[in-house]
Amino acid sequence: MDVLEAILTRRSVRAFAPDPVPDELLRRVLEVGRASASGGNVQPWGFVAVRAPERLAGLRSLAPGIIGRPTAAIAICLDAARARALGGAGGERSAWLDIGVAVENILLAAHGLGLGACPIGSFHRQGVARFLGLPEGVEPVLLVALGYPRGKPAAAGRRPSGEVCFLERWGVPYG
Amino acid sequence: MDVLEAILTRRSVRAFAPDPVPDELLRRVLEVGRASASGGNVQPWGFVAVRAPERLAGLRSLAPGIIGRPTAAIAICLDAARARALGGAGGERSAWLDIGVAVENILLAAHGLGLGACPIGSFHRQGVARFLGLPEGVEPVLLVALGYPRGKPAAAGRRPSGEVCFLERWGVPYG
Numbered sequence: 001m002d003v004l005e006a007i008l009t010r011r012s013v014r015a016f017a018p019d020p021v022p023d024e025l026l027r028r029v030l031e032v033g034r035a036s037a038s039g040g041n042v043q044p045w046g047f048v049a050v051r052a053p054e055r056l057a058g059l060r061s062l063a064p065g066i067i068g069r070p071t072a073a074i075a076i077c078l079d080a081a082r083a084r085a086l087g088g089a090g091g092e093r094s095a096w097l098d099i100g101v102a103v104e105n106i107l108l109a110a111h112g113l114g115l116g117a118c119p120i121g122s123f124h125r126q127g128v129a130r131f132l133g134l135p136e137g138v139e140p141v142l143l144v145a146l147g148y149p150r151g152k153p154a155a156a157g158r159r160p161s162g163e164v165c166f167l168e169r170w171g172v173p174y175g
Numbered sequence: 176m177d178v179l180e181a182i183l184t185r186r187s188v189r190a191f192a193p194d195p196v197p198d199e200l201l202r203r204v205l206e207v208g209r210a211s212a213s214g215g216n217v218q219p220w221g222f223v224a225v226r227a228p229e230r231l232a233g234l235r236s237l238a239p240g241i242i243g244r245p246t247a248a249i250a251i252c253l254d255a256a257r258a259r260a261l262g263g264a265g266g267e268r269s270a271w272l273d274i275g276v277a278v279e280n281i282l283l284a285a286h287g288l289g290l291g292a293c294p295i296g297s298f299h300r301q302g303v304a305r306f307l308g309l310p311e312g313v314e315p316v317l318l319v320a321l322g323y324p325r326g327k328p329a330a331a332g333r334r335p336s337g338e339v340c341f342l343e344r345w346g347v348p349y350g
Binding site: 001002004005006007008010012027028030031032033034035036037039041043045046048049050052053055058064070078093094096097098099100101103104105107108109111112113121132133134135138140142145156157158161163164165167168169170173174175 | 176177178179180181182183184185187202203205206207208209210211212214216218220222223224225226227230252268269271272273274275276277278279280282283284286287288297306307309310313316317331332333334336338339340341342343344345346348349
């Protein structure tokens, strides 16, 4: 799938077919997270894939934001300790940008591989951290539910171009 | 260009050919920023394209991080006022994630269109905000230098898979 098409057609998928995500695809999606660029190449992250049915059920019980029955999930974790140690002043802000970059790459890769995905921020943070065995200084930022999509979700609207795209100066529309 | 290939082959480009970025491509790159998904669809951002030579020179004078001679730039701005108003508690953290998503989409779109790009965090924040006429509550987060690439930059290394990609639990390698 073409990269521009992938960006413009990706949607949050919340309804999944029961077919499991093949191991090979799950690894490729994770690999794309790992390959992501980050400020100062700090790579302040870790990715935990969950796919065993009993583990997914456990994760769902801690994450009311997970709707439907994804057949896999990826916990995207911020290694805040690493961000602070290597990122210097502003390291944590920069790390949040980095996590956003990795999340988008993971979502786009899933879409490009024919999978549906949905990033989820509504979950019990301490519970998920314990469930995944995260070390001190590492926190779960988003869960990405994954699976083969069932149906095609509608696109969410966007702000008009004149409000957000400008030329040379803020307020001069461009788009 | 295939989306996975685009993600895995994108590099920060810091050496540019003198050829200007066509207006149509610059608009498409901005459009991809505007189309980006964000937490709660808050879209806490604005994008200012700069391409007039005297404006680029002015921007360069405020941004020691701009290396080489890009023929265009995009200032990616956080609308913190909007993030706080619409994003509720945690709105600003979420907005930094959102900005990361938009940045990655912009970088990937540029790459897919044959352009080179480099995100730059080293610049005079207040100076750039004034230069671009940003309103109160809006701040420049990153500048993206853009142009046709000259040469092919080397890839930066990444942490080994066993350090960042896990299955079911942190510490169980997967990749």
